Structure formats: C-alpha cells, structure tokens
Amino acid sequence: xxxxxxxxxxxxxxxxxxxxxxxxxxxxxxxxxxxxxxxxxxxxxxxxxxxxxxxxxxxxxxxxxxxxxxxxxxxxxxxxxxxxxxxxxxxxxxxxxxxxxxxxxxxxxxxxxxxxxxxxxxxxxxxxxxxxxxxxxxxxxxxxxxxxxxxxxxxxxxxxxxxxxxxxxxxxxxxxxxxxxxxxxxxxxxxxxxxxxxxxxxxxxxxxxxxxxxxxxxxxxxxxxxxxxxxxxxxxxxxxxxxxxxxxxxxxxxxxxxxxxxxxxxxxxxxxxxxxxxxxxxxxxxxxxxxxx
Amino acid sequence: xxxxxxxxxxxxxxxxxxxxxxxxxxxxxxxxxxxxxxxxxxxxxxxxxxxxxxxxxxxxxxxxxxxxxxxxxxxxxxxxxxxxxxxxxxxxxxxxxxxxxxxxxxxxxxxxxxxxxxxxxxxxxxxxxxxxxxxxxxxxxxxxxxxxxxxxxxxxxxxxxxxxxxxxxxxxxxxxxxxxxxxxxxxxxxxxxxxxxxxxxxxxxxxxxxxxxxxxxxxxxxxxxxxxxxxxxxxxxxxxxxxxxxxxxxxxxxxxxxxxxx
Numbered sequence: 001x002x003x004x005x006x007x008x009x010x011x012x013x014x015x016x017x018x019x020x021x022x023x024x025x026x027x028x029x030x031x032x033x034x035x036x037x038x039x040x041x042x043x044x045x046x047x048x049x050x051x052x053x054x055x056x057x058x059x060x061x062x063x064x065x066x067x068x069x070x071x072x073x074x075x076x077x078x079x080x081x082x083x084x085x086x087x088x089x090x091x092x093x094x095x096x097x098x099x100x101x102x103x104x105x106x107x108x109x110x111x112x113x114x115x116x117x118x119x120x121x122x123x124x125x126x127x128x129x130x131x132x133x134x135x136x137x138x139x140x141x142x143x144x145x146x147x148x149x150x151x152x153x154x155x156x157x158x159x160x161x162x163x164x165x166x167x168x169x170x171x172x173x174x175x176x177x178x179x180x181x182x183x184x185x186x187x188x189x190x191x192x193x194x195x196x197x198x199x200x201x202x203x204x205x206x207x208x209x210x211x212x213x214x215x216x217x218x219x220x221x222x223x224x225x226x227x228x229x230x231x232x233x234x235x236x237x238x239x240x241x242x243x244x245x246x247x248x249x250x251x252x253x254x255x256x257x258x259x260x261x262x263x264x265x266x267x268x269x270x271x272x273x274x275x276x277x278x279x280x281x282x283x284x285x286x287x288x289x290x291x292x293x
Numbered sequence: 294x295x296x297x298x299x300x301x302x303x304x305x306x307x308x309x310x311x312x313x314x315x316x317x318x319x320x321x322x323x324x325x326x327x328x329x330x331x332x333x334x335x336x337x338x339x340x341x342x343x344x345x346x347x348x349x350x351x352x353x354x355x356x357x358x359x360x361x362x363x364x365x366x367x368x369x370x371x372x373x374x375x376x377x378x379x380x381x382x383x384x385x386x387x388x389x390x391x392x393x394x395x396x397x398x399x400x401x402x403x404x405x406x407x408x409x410x411x412x413x414x415x416x417x418x419x420x421x422x423x424x425x426x427x428x429x430x431x432x433x434x435x436x437x438x439x440x441x442x443x444x445x446x447x448x449x450x451x452x453x454x455x456x457x458x459x460x461x462x463x464x465x466x467x468x469x470x471x472x473x474x475x476x477x478x479x480x481x482x483x484x485x486x487x488x489x490x491x492x493x494x495x496x497x498x499x500x501x502x503x504x505x506x507x508x509x510x511x512x513x514x515x516x517x518x519x520x521x522x523x524x525x526x527x528x529x530x531x532x533x534x535x536x537x538x539x540x541x542x543x544x545x546x547x548x549x550x551x552x553x554x555x
Contacts, residue, residue, distance in 0.1 A: 045379045049418030051448070052492035072378020078298035085378060110301045114375040115308050116345075117337045119301075122319075126297050155330035156321040157300070194323070225325040227333065 012039060012065055012099050016255040018214075018277035019067070020270045021232075023260070027056045029267055034063060037271065039099065041067035041257050047096075048088045057096060067100035067211070067257070068093060072114065075134045075148070076107035076121040086141050093142055100211055102147035102180045103138070105131065105168065122157035123167045132174040139175065147210045149180035152188040152217075152230035164189070165203035172208040179204060181251065182213035183243045184236065184259075188228040197243050201250065209251040214244060214277055215259040233262035235273060244277070245284035252285050307331045308338050309371055342370035345380040349414045350387060352465045353407050356400060365394065381418045385411060402456035402477065409458050409496070412450035412486040416494040419448035424490075424543045430536070437550055438533075439517030443510050444547035448488035451499070451507060455481050459498055487544050502527035503535060507544075515551055 019039035022030065024046065030037070040060060047054045060066060070089060073081060093101060106118035121127045139146055148171060150164060162170070168179055181204060190197045216234030220227050236244070236258070244256070258273045303316040313328035320327035343366040347354050354362040369390045375383045388407035397403055424446075430438065452458070457479045464473055483504040486496040499507065502523040509519035520532035539545045 046381070048379050049381055050421035051417050051419065051488055051494075053418070054421070055492050074378075078301050082378075088379075107301060108378065110298075110305045112376060113305060113309075114378050115305060115334075115338055116341050116375060116378075116380070117308075117334055119304060119308075119334060122297070122300060124297070130297060154333040155327065157319055158321050159296075159319070160321075193321075222325050222329050222333070225329070227325060229333070 012255050018256040018274040020274050021259040026267045031059050039065040041069050044068045044070045045072045061096050065099040068098040070103040073103050074107045074109040075103055076131050077109055081134050090141055104149045106151045118151045120153040122160040123162040135175045135177050145178055147178040147180040149182050150185050152185040154192055156193045165200050169205045172205055178210035179208045180211045181209045183247050184215040184240050187240045188217050188230045191228045206250045209254045212254050212256040231262050232259045248281045248284050308335045339367050346384050349384045350410045352462055355465045405454035405458045409452050412452050413494045416448040416486045416488050422546050425540050425546050440551045441516045441548045442513050443545045446546045449544055450486040452484045502530040
C-alpha cells in the first residue's frame, strides 16, 4: 500500500502501524517490490553525500513516509554543535521532507574527533544546560520539533544526580522537543546500571513521546558480570515486549519502529516483527485506543 | 575548564587508548569495574570502524586476509580517528597508513589498491552536480573552442600506479573465482574514476595522452593547452572527440571561456 496518496509528507496519520528501520541492504528490494510497510526510518548520516544512496532514498520517500534518525550530531557534547554537520542535516531534511526527525541524548564528538558511538552523559545541571542549548539550536536550524531518544548505557558517572527520565522531561520543558522512547534501551540500561524499567517509563511526560523504538539486544559476560549489549541484532526480547505493552498504554498514539542493524535478516523477517508489534499493541491497548488518546 | 568538557576529554582518551586509569574515578564502580565498562565503548569504536573500513576497502581486506585486516584497521582507527560522523568519509588516510606498515612491504602494490578503493568510495558519495547537455558546445563559435576551460564532476578522481592495480582489483572481486597470475612489472597504469548516469562509481584505464589531457583540464588549462599537452604523447590524439566522450560520460559538467591574452 503506497502511503503517498493518504498521508501528508510532514506527519504520520494517527494509528500508524509499526514501521521498520530501513538499511542499505534492503533498499533496492523495497523500491522494486513495494512491500506493505507503514513507514520507514533511516540513519541521516548515511545520506549526506550524493549519488545513488540519496537518489534511492528519494525514491523510497515518494512511496513511504520517511523518518530521519540522526546518530552523529553529539547533542550532549560540551562544545558547540558541528555547524557543517548541522547544515548537512538541514539540507537532507529539506530534500527528503521527513515525517519525523530524531537524535540522541548522548555525545559522540569531542575536540573534533568522532568516537562513532553514543556515549552517556552525566545527568547534571551543567549537562542539562548544554544539551538544552544544543537541542534549541538544532530545532531553530531545522525549523521543526525534534524527538530525543533515551540511550542504552553501560556505565553511570559517579556524579549524575538527575534521574534519566527526569532529565528528558526537563529537556522537553526547556526546549519543547519531543521524545523517542526506546523501550529496549530502557531495559538494557536498567539491567546494566540497576533501576526499575516500569518506574523509568512512568516518569516520562507521556504527551511528549512521539515515537517508540523496539530492537533486540544480546547478553555478554564481562569478567563474570552479565552486561546487556544494545546490538540490534536479534528479535525483540520478551521483557522488552512486556515493557512495550506498558508503554503503549501510556503513549497509544506514538508510532513504533523495529530497528535491526547487526545480523540483518531478510526484509520479510523485519516486516513480521513489525506485524507482531502491531498485535502486541492491539492486545495491550484493545478498544481503549481512541479513549486513551 | 568546565567539568563536562574535562569528563568528555577523559572518556575520549579511554576510548581511543584503552587506558581507563584516569576516567575510572568518575565512573560508578558497582558491579563491573569502570575499566570494563569503558572497554565496552572502546570495543564498539574499534569494531564499527573496522567494519566501516572493510566496507570501503574490500579488495585490501581480501589481499591481506580478514585477521590481518582487522589488526590493521584497529591500529589505524586509533591513530587516525574519524573527523566527521559520516562513515563513508572515513579512511582517506588508510592508504598512507598502509604504505608505512613495515610488514606490508612484501605487498608493494597494496597502498595503490587502497588509493583506488578510496577513489571509488569518494566517487560513489561525492556531491551531486547537474550534467552538461551533450550538445552544449555545438552552439559556440569554433574559434572559441580552444579557449575553453572545464569543470570536472565532483566525483572525478585520477589514480596512477606503477603496478597493475586494475587487474589486481578485478581479480579480487567477489564474483571472480578465476585464479590468475599477475606480473607486477607491466608498466604504469592510469585510471579515471567517476560516477555514471545511474549514480554508480565506475572506472576505466586512461591512455597516457588522455591522462595528460584530463590532468591539464583538471588544472584549469584551456582545451587548446590540454590538447597540445596530449599530443606530446600521441600525435593522433583528438581532443574534440575526447571532450565529447567526457561530456557524455558526465565527467565534464561546465565550461568557461577564457579571454585570450593580449
């Protein structure tokens, strides 16, 4: 089903089914076979050059709502944002007209060096001011609201007094940004650092949540300690589905998305996982969908 | 210095060097010790950049084998971290690094193969630019033609090697099972790399005269000067036909008319 006739380019319709993270290995198949996908999300950084990649993304955009998910802006960096990178993101947003734009509560660059990862922040007043300043600058530059995703974490700083969900709620209050609630990341972070995922979820301001992420993780034994790694390399785990069912009762209108990056399976597997998310959503929310909205 | 900046400088050092001694005190020590927690981020850095380099330099990876490549990529990613968040821009210095690794001197062609792979990668992702219409020059008075200069498409690269890197590259494509023996002393090769109309990066061998011609055009020499330069290598060289071919291939995308010197 092509969505181009039914949905405006700048927003997803209410009750949108679960979408998928679209990776380069599947793009040609999607363009050729035009499968029934509610919407797709791509990593913005992969489309900041020219040539075939961005041309294919435009072809996808003609048939599906597209969300741009940034992974490299380093909103949590102590220094100023990389103006060149933000300009490239703005150009891509203007070219693709995505339904959603999102980035992470994390830092990845320092002193001009990119660490190619989403590094955790200390949740302090100083960090809050820095991230709020950067989100405001990003939203001003793009002229639109951006969703901020909670990261998965493997460490906590000794001086980090503000609980993560409260930190996010404060960013919403200061900047008017939205939130991307990654339930797998909540599960991974709470398992690795200690914490109650349900309490974490309940501390989020429900009206700010504009998207939900679902993904798989793996368990690693590190010197006798089990650490969950957010590798996006397997089906969604049962505890994450359970958390998702709680999340959708709080944010019933936020569209969900399946992310899969390592050990990428066939496209059909991703679509089956998205359909499973829709069934889980329906079972959890039932007939209360409209009432709860 | 603000605390956040200092903390991020410390974590950056730990990720790049593996030395967690300075960052440990800033990290909650419950369960897995801080050094082990920082190591997870370091592993992610090394693994994802190794994957990115393997995707950009697949022939180099096949030539040295996966284990050797992983070790090289890890060392390189620590010595030369990314300067932008776009991974397709990462690895421009990898050929220089390979040339400096003593254990690779038995494969003298390896840095040049890497330069070819980097040129292909750069061509694949270079910015878009509109092509010149095939008939663009036909409206111009014939007397002007020798005074034209040209703009090359941003994807255009020229790679020169004293080794047959074209044959080495072809022999190590995934769909090529044929085993062939390639003599290294075949003379210099000159390759033109650019993006075709479908948006794919392509390359072909350049005869010496066309190489001199293109190199002159790239240096914003006039068509007349480039033509003369090419005819030093090949008296039969036809600059008009060559320009038409380069416009057709999307290599030349704009022109300018230089006023003749008084």
